[in-house]
Amino acid sequence: MRSAMGLVETYGYVGAVEALDVALKSANVKLLGCEYVKGGIVTIKITGDVAAVKASVEAASIAAENIGNLITTHVIPRVSDEVFEMVQNDFKIEELDHYSSNEILGNQIKVYNEEKELLKEEYGNKVEVDKVQDEETLVKTEKIEITREELLKMKVTDIRTLARKLGVKSMTKKEIKFGKKEELMKAILNHKEGGDE
Numbered sequence: 001m002r003s004a005m006g007l008v009e010t011y012g013y014v015g016a017v018e019a020l021d022v023a024l025k026s027a028n029v030k031l032l033g034c035e036y037v038k039g040g041i042v043t044i045k046i047t048g049d050v051a052a053v054k055a056s057v058e059a060a061s062i063a064a065e066n067i068g069n070l071i072t073t074h075v076i077p078r079v080s081d082e083v084f085e086m087v088q089n090d091f092k093i094e095e096l097d098h099y100s101s102n103e104i105l106g107n108q109i110k111v112y113n114e115e116k117e118l119l120k121e122e123y124g125n126k127v128e129v130d131k132v133q134d135e136e137t138l139v140k141t142e143k144i145e146i147t148r149e150e151l152l153k154m155k156v157t158d159i160r161t162l163a164r165k166l167g168v169k170s171m172t173k174k175e176i177k178f179g180k181k182e183e184l185m186k187a188i189l190n191h192k193e194g195g196d197e
Contacts, residue, residue, distance in 0.1 A: 003047065003048060003049045003050055003053070003077075003078070003079075004047065004048060004049065004050040004052075004053040004054070004075060004076060004077045004078065004079065005032065005045060005046070005047050005053065005075070005076045005079045005083075005084070005087065006023070006029070006045070006046045006047070006048075006053040006054070006056060006057040006060075006073070006074070006075050006076075007043055007044070007045055007057075007072075007073065007074045007075075007076070008020075008023065008043070008044045008046075008057055008060045008061060008064065008070075008073050009041060009042070009043045009044075009070075009071040009072045009073070010041075010042050010043075010044070010064045010069040010070055010071060011040055011041060011042075011069045011070075011071055012040050012042065012069050013040075013042055014067065014069065015042070015064045015067045015068075015069025015070065016034065016042035016044055016064075016069075018063050018064060018067055019044055019060035019061070019063050019064040019070075020034070020044050020046075020060065021063075022059045022060050022062075022063040023044065023046055023056040023057065023059060023060035024046070024056075026055060026056050026059035026060075027048065027051075027052035027053070027055045027056040027059070028048055028049070028052050029046045029047065029048035029052050029053055029056045030046065030047055030048060031044075031045070031046055032045035032046055032047050032087060032088060033045045033087065033088070041071065044060070045087055047079075047084075050075075050077045050078070053075055053077075054075050057073050057074075057075050058073075060073070061073045146162075146188065146189075146192060148185065148189060151185045151188065151189070152185070156180075156181045156184070159181060159184045159185065159188065160176055160177065160179070160184060162188060163176045163179075163184055163187060163188055163191075164176060166188060166191055166192075167191075168187045168188060168191045169191070170187050170190060170191065171183075171184075171187050
């Protein structure tokens with residue numbers, strides 16, 4: 001059985017780094033892991049004696065709150081072995097020291113090319129990739145024949161993304177961000193008919 005586990009959840013990486021720095025300096029605790037969640041939420045996990053973890057989490061919360069990124073904190077005293085193993089297995093540190101920067105960038109380029117191929121397979125001839133003046137800048141010109149039925153099947157987040165990609169002019173970015181499904185569908189269909197230019 002482990003002593004205690006402390007959790008500090010922040011919005012954004014900077015707040016997480018600041019909170020972790022303060023947590024590790026303020027008491028005798030060890031880093032268990034750092035978990036990245038969608039939406040920019042980062043959870044820091046630390047372990048140590050109950051008193052040390054409590055002090056460390058409190059100091060970390062103050063530091064993250066000063067930056068304005070604190071979401072929540074929690075201390076679990078006397079963590080069971082099963083929970084500790086579960087949390088520890090979630091976090092695996094990859095040693096990047098033995099990789100050169102070219103190998104790392106090569107992997108990113110490979111992933112980008114694979115994603116591009118998947119898009120071509122998914123949309124067929126409906127997506128064209130054009131080169132713009134700068135060789136590194138790629139712009140996707142989408143020629144998507146979309147129907148109301150297809151839009152009804154899509155999630156609202158996907159419809160918002162599509163509206164941004166199409167450059168719907170009848171709605172501002174803020175209106176697209178907070179728009180309801182029906183409003184977004186009307187704007188996209190109107191845009192495809194050439195009604196908002």
